[in-house]
Amino acid sequence: MSSPGAATTARDDRPATARSLASRAREAVVARVRDALGPSPRQSILSTLSLTMIIATALMLWKTLILCTMSDSPIVVVLSGSMEPGLRRGDLLVLENWRRATEIGETVVFNVRGRDVPIVHRIVRAHGRNVRGDDERLMLTKGDNNFADDIGLYAPGQRWLTEEDIVGRAFVFLPHVGRLTILMNDYPAFKVCLLAVLGYYVVTGKD
């Protein structure tokens, strides 16, 4: 024999369960319909705005760094072993270009005319500007781990670097931070997967 109180609880439970089942079914149908119709305009505006904000913030940070360091490309990742045992693959360098004159012994990042990838090497020869002012400062670079200097790497006919070839001088060093870039460079499929996951996260994120 159950007590009257227990019987009452059992009677109250039954309609509650029925209600929650019905509301769950309704919610499921509404969700299906909403999915079929696509996101509400309000929601799509919100996700577009949040995506724009993320891109704008990244761009702002990058531009601020360019302004502070006066270098067009203030962060580079070491991609080769030509500066070992100092700089290894995957190390990250922050560059500055505050003063125009680059000294011998400085680790610089320079662009070779007609090549996309900038190179990180050390200046081994520097010749000051011509006193008549009709010539630039001339510089020659070399990788610490290379046998020969970089004349062979420069554009055909080019024997020296001038100030305009220099992207910046390395002044802050962070080890291993650029490993992700190395992975993305070595395995393009990894890059696509990473971008897909990040893109999905950014578009579907509700915060």
Place this chain on the structure above:
Amino acid sequence: MSAHNGWLRANALFSLAVVALSVIAACASFTDRFTQCQPRSSIPTLSEPKISIVSHDKIVRRKDGSDELHVTLDIDYDLSHCATWNTRAVHAQVTIGYETERRLSNEATVWDRTATTKQDMRVSGRFPGKYGVRTVDEGISGRAVELKLRWAVLPRSGKMWRGVQSVWNSTIPAMEEENPDLEPGQRRMIKQTRTPGMP
């Protein structure tokens, strides 16, 4: 919903890790400031590093008026005091600097070494120059030259820094002109070039 929470947590953890690692790297770099980097001699009783040219192995004037110079160096330095617990490598460079009428500053590396251990940062002995000096548009013969020891310290993380010390002054002797019309044994001595500011 739980996946979303997972992303949020991962994002928060990543941001925190980036901030924490940046602070640690900045602190480590800050401790380098307390280091007094003064190169010394590898001989404990001597204080100053000693680097000098012991022989001019080859001095040739080319047809375009430029010179090529190869030297042998006597090197004795100790840069181990520049290395701290936050130092990955010290790059030492011996440079030769000179003035010409056309260009007031010219500097070329004749020898260098990257050291990662304190033992390798002590160097003593006679070394052939690793790199020849090729001038741009004027000769180096008969000119006053200055040898400098330059060092660049690469930290494990943080700010990179450099230093320089003048170690030797001398004059390069006058040399022979490379003339393809003459036999190698018939090279002639050329008139010694005058160095600006020198008698």
